[in-house]
Amino acid sequence: MDINIFIERRKSLKISQVKLCKGICTQSTLSKFENNGRIPSLAILSKLCERLGLSVDDLYRNSIESTTHMKMxxxxxxxxxxxxxxxxxxxSLTEIKIDEINNxxxxxxxYYQKGLYLALTKGKPEDVFFDFAQILDDLDERHQSIFSYLSYIGLGKLYQNLKRDTQAKFFFGKVEDYIDVHKDETFQKSxxxxxxxxxxxxxxxxxFLIKQHEFKKSRDLIKRGIKLCSEQHITYYLPRLKLLAAEIAIYEEESYETIDNLLSEALAFAKINQNEKVELRVNALREKYNRENQ
Known part of the structure; x- marks a missing residue:
């Protein structure tokens, strides 16, 4: 039995142990199952799995070889x-054995996630290039999927970190064109x-465009991003988009009220998402702005 499939499903649904076991078993029983591999009775296990949208049979598939698990x-x-x-x-990426993925x-x-993670955390350039090359030179040679453009984002970030703006601009320019072409495209809710x-x-x-002082282009993208967040009820990027909007407002010396409102909105959404990194950035930018405009 692969208990990780059970644990991953519970975590992906953001269901606590207390909530999951309510009316079925004690939290101690569930905890012993997840942490120590002590399997409860079939009746209890069936009910727990059913609450997660799984069957007991699902737990007997090897987690790494399971497409469902890897996708999760x-x-x-x-x-x-x-x-x-x-x-x-x-x-999380260590849980994946890429050689066993057939999809x-x-x-x-x-590869996009690993490459972008390395680019954002200033990993070795050769490792970043290798991961994105798997997409651009092999899996999507014709560059027709969104994964190619996510690769361009990673390469743009890499060159930006290396302070090679010409190369960074080349890749971000490709992404700009892609966004513009697909701006009216919609996808299924799932x-x-x-x-x-x-x-x-x-x-x-x-x-990136803000760093290049291309504020109009950047503002248009930010508005598009905020609109998309609102339409699709996705909040992950809202704090950072609002923070970017505040940065532009400061650069362009907009009113204190406008800047303060944008920073307050960024902070509020960061708290909702429990994104402490954005909270720290918002507070640091507010302090810097107030200090320079006393």
Whole structure:
């Protein structure tokens, strides 16, 4: 029995042990099952699995070889990347054995996530290039999927970190064109990860454009990102998008009220998402702004 499948499903649904076992068994029974592998009675286990949308049979599949499990882990990484939970991303990616993935879409998801994680945490350039090359030179040679453009984001970030703006501009420019071409495209509601990926393109491109002082282009992307967050009820990127909007407002010397409102909104959404990193950035930017405008 692979208990990790059970644990991953519970965590992905954000159901606590207390909530899951209510009316079925004690929390101690559930904890012993998850932590020590002590299997409860079949009746109890069946009810717990049913509450998670699983069957007991699902737990007998090898977790690494299970496409369902790998997709679950990679989808979790998707969210962890959005939240900048990089230590969790690193840990989660170790659960995947890429050689045992037979699905090209999952392979591309893995390589984009690993490459972007390395680019964002200033990993070795050769490792970043290798991961994105798997997509750009092999799995999506014709560059038709969104994974190619997520790879361009990672390469843009890499060159930005290396202070090679010409190269960074080249890759972010490709992403800009992609966003513009697909701006009116819609996807099925169940495809939340598709929208998260689009927001990833929007956010990092807008962030780069601010560094280039291309405020109009950046503002347009930020508005598009906030609109998409609102329409799809996705909050991961809202704090950072609002923070970018505040940065532009400060650069362009907008009113104190406008800047204060944007910072307050960024802070509020950061608290909702429990994103402490954005909270710290908002507070630091507010202090800096107040200090320079006393």
């Amino acid at each position: 882990v990679l989808d979790r990484v998707e969210s962890e990347l959005m939240m900048e939970s990089y230590s969790q991303v690193s840990q 090209d879409a999952l392979k591309m998801q893995y 495809g939340v990860n598709v929208y998260l990926r689009i927001l990833t393109l929007v956010f990092y491109t807008a962030e």
